[in-house]
Amino acid sequence: MHLLLRTLLMLFRSARRQPLAVWDSSSLPLRVLPTDIDIALHVNNGMYLSLMDLGRFDLMVRSGVWKRMRRRGWGPVVSAETIAFRKSLQLWQQYTIETRIIGLDAKAIYFEQRMVSDGEIYARAYIATRLVTKAGPVSQEEILQEFGEPPLDLVLPEWIHEWRAASALPGSRTPAPHAWGSSA
Template sequence: MHLLLRTLLQLLRSRRRPGLSVWGNSSLPLRVLVTDIDIAMHLNNGMYFSLMDLGRFDLMVRSGVWKLMRSKGRSPVAAGETISFRKSLQLGQRYTIETRVIGLDERAIYFEQRMVSDGEICARAFIATRLVSRSGPVSNEDIIAAFGAPPADLVLPDWIHEWRGNNSLPGTRRPAPHAWQ
């Protein structure tokens, strides 16, 4: 809820920005707001993924994917995320969220996102996403049919497969009981 208004505004702003390919790169300029910081006066670690949502929305809107997804009753959801931090972003500091699709497999579409300030990477994340509809996950065949085939050189790094395998939970139709080992 804390970013709902900001997300809605970004969806409107992105419609006015130049178009791009879903397989291209999005660069979204932002500034660290007072609602983004923690007691240390820098961007709160919990805000990075929320703000990166804005970068993915920007890419989807500007490429036409958002409108197409929504017209078919589809929504993107995060299935897995990992992030590394390098430099803090301070209150009022300008930065960009750089976003690109790095590939897909039978289960997810993968994004690389970077928070960049003054040409330096401050944080980098990898996000596995799914498209879902009321009837369940959308197949990659349907995604490619709607968005076009990815470039031939778009190949997921091997470590992404290992990361997903090591960090995924069972599907929602299988039990996942809680018990500390």
């Protein structure tokens, strides 16, 4: 909710920026705001992932895919993400969120995103997303029909498959009981 107004403003502005193909990289210029920082006066670790949502929306809007997704009743959801930090973004610092799709498999669309300032990577994340409707997940065939075929050189790195397998939880229709054990 804390990024709702910022997201709406970004959606409006992205629609007026230079169009991209969905397989292109997008670059979204931003500045660190007081609502982005924590008590240490730098961007809060959890805020990086929230801000990266804006980068994915920018790519979807500028490529025209967002409008087609909404028309079909598709909504994006994150199913897994991992992030590494190198440097801290400070209050009022200018930076860009660099976003690109790095591949797809039968269950997800994978993004690489970077927070970049002065030509240096401050943080990098990999995000697995799904498109869903009220009826369930959208198939890869339907996604490619809307997105178009990916470039031939777009090959999902093998480690992504390993990461997804190692970090996966059971599906939402499969029980996933919580039990740490009895030791306290």
